[in-house]
Amino acid sequence: MSDTTLPAPRNALRAAQLKELRGFAKRFARNPLGMVGLFIVLLLLFCAAFAPWIATHDPYLPTLTARLSAPSAEYWFGADELGRDIYSRLVYGSRLTLLIVGLVIVSSAPIGLLIGVVSGTVGGWVDAVFMRITDVFLAVPKLLLALAFVAALGPGIVNAALAITLTAWPPYARLARAEALIVRNSDYVAAIRLAGGSEFRIIVFHVIPMCLSSVIVRMTFDMAGIILTAAGLGFIGLGAQPPLPEWGAMISTGRKFIFDQWWVATIPGAAIFIVSLGFNLLGDALRDLLDPHLRQRN
C-alpha cells in the first residue's frame, strides 16, 4: 500500500511521526557527546560492512619475516606473533564483535521483554514465578556464570553469546514488567478490553510498544557491557578461538609480549575501549531523549 492510497487520518499520522522523528534528530544533534558515540558506532558498522576494502592485508595470512614488527607504513598498528597485520585483524574483528552483540541482543531482549510483559500484564502466580526466576538470575555474578557456562559447553563464539544471553535478559524483564504494570491499568487498555480485545492482542499491540523506548535505551547501554564481557571471555580463551581475529583473544595472545612489543596487546584493547565508549555515549544521549521518566522531570 503506497502513501497516496492511505486514508487521510493515516497520512496525518505518518506526517506527525515524521515530524516527531525530525525533532528527535535535531535534539540529538545538539548533544556533542552523543554525536561522538554515534560516529564511533557508525564507524564500527562501516568497518564491518566494508572490511575487505578497508583492510590492507589478509587478516589470516602469516608473514613470518614480519613477526612482531613495530607499527610502520607497511603495518599501521604493527604485526602480531605470526606476522599478521594487526590493523587488518582489527577491521575484520569488528564483524565478530557485531556478531556477538547482535546474537546476544536479538536473543536476550525479546526473551526479557516477553517474560516481563506477560508477567506484568497477567499478574498473579505467573508474575510471582517469573519474577523469582528473574531475581535469581539478577542476583548471581554475571561474568562468572557466563564463564562456567562456556566452560561446560565448550569454547566458541556462539556458546559465548549463549552464555552472555543467559545473564543479559533479566534486566529487560524487570524493565518491561515495570512498564507493563503501569500500562495495564491505564484507561486505553481497559477500553480495548471492553471492546473485546484478547490478552494476546493487548500484550502484543498495546503493551509491548509502550515498553520499547526504555528497552532500546537499555539495549544501547547493554551493548557496551556485552562487548566487554565478550572480550573478557575471549581474553580468558573461552570466546572466539584462534585464528579468528576477536579483539579479546588478540589481547590474550599479545599478553606474552606486553613488555617488549606493547602494541600487540594494547591496540586491540584500545579498539574495545573506544567501541564500548561509543555505545555508552550513544546510550547516554538516547536515554536523555527517550526515557519517558526523565522527559517528564525536565
Next chain:
Amino acid sequence: MTATLPRPLQLLVDFGTWLLTVAITLLGLAALTFFIGRVLPIDPVLAIVGEKATPEVYQRVFLELGLDKPIWQQFAEYVGKILRGDFGISYSTSRPVITDLLAFFPATLELATIGLIIGVVLGIPMGVASAYWHEKWPDHLFRIVGLIGYSVPIFWLSLVGLFVFYYKLGWVAGPGQVDVFFTGIVTRWTGSILIDASTQGQWDVFWNAVSHMILPATLIGYYSLAYISRMTRSVMLDQLSREYVLTARLKGASEFTVVMRHALGNAAIPLVTVIALSYGGLLEGSVLVETIFSWPGIGNYIYSSLFAADMNAVLGGTLLVGVVFVLLNMLSDVLYSILDPRSRRRTS
C-alpha cells in the same frame, strides 16, 4: 497501609519473608550451577575421566556422581552436599574444593576491600561535586572519568598499567602478592597479607605487599569508582532539587551544610545499596584482574581450573562468589529497610 499486626510480630513476618527469599535465591543459584555441571555437558563422566578411561573407571565415576538416580534426587543430594560444605574434589589440586576456596578467598577479599575503599573515598566526592556543579566543568570532567571507567576492559587496563607503572616507570612491584624473596616469612593466620605482616612486625614484607597491591587495587577501585560516582551523582541531583534544600538555604545554612549534611545525609540511604552492590561486582571483576597480576585469589584459582577442565573447582568458585554476591544483595535490602523508615512496610 493498614497495620494489622503488632510491630514485633510484623518484624518477625518480614524477617521470615526475607529469609525465605534468600533461601529461594540461593537454591536457584545451586540449581544453576547444578544445571551447568551435570545437565549441560553431554557426558559429565567423560568430562571428568577423559576419553581414554577404562569402562571400570567410567562405571565407578558414573556411580559416584549418582547419575543412575533420577535428576531431582541428584539435585537434592547436590544441595545436601553443598550445605555440608562438600563441593567435591578438585581434580587439579586433588584437595577438597572447599579447602582450596578458603585458602584463596582471603586474598580476593583483601584486594576487593581495598578497591572498594578507594572507590568510595574518591567516587562519592566526585559524584557530589558532579551533582553540585551540574552541567558545569567539574560535572563534565567527572562524568567522562566515570564513563571511561565504565567502558574500559579492565583486563586491558591492567596490562597497560603493568606496562607503564611497573615496566617503564618502575613505581610499583610486578605481578604476585609479594616478591619471591618474601614468601613464607609471615604466618598466614588471617589470610590478609597486610594484616598478617603488620601484626607480626614484618614491616619489609608489609611494604613489599603494599607495592604489589597498589596497582591492582587502584584499578579495581577505579572500576567501582565509575559506578559509585555515577550513582552518587544521580541520587544527589534528585536530593538537591527537593524543597528541603531550599528551606535550609533560606534559613541561612551554609552551602557546605546544605550539601554535606542535608542532601548527602538523605542520599546516604540509597548509596549504601550502591556500595554493597559494587562490592559484589568487585569480587567478580577481580577474576580478570587477578589473572593478570597472578594474584593468589579466587579469580586466579577459577582461571587455572578452567584450563585443567576442573569443573568442580570452577563451579565451586562460582558458587562461593555467587553466595557472597547474593548475601550482599540481601544485606543491602536489610540495611535499606533499617535506615529508611519509609520502606519498612511495603505499600504493594
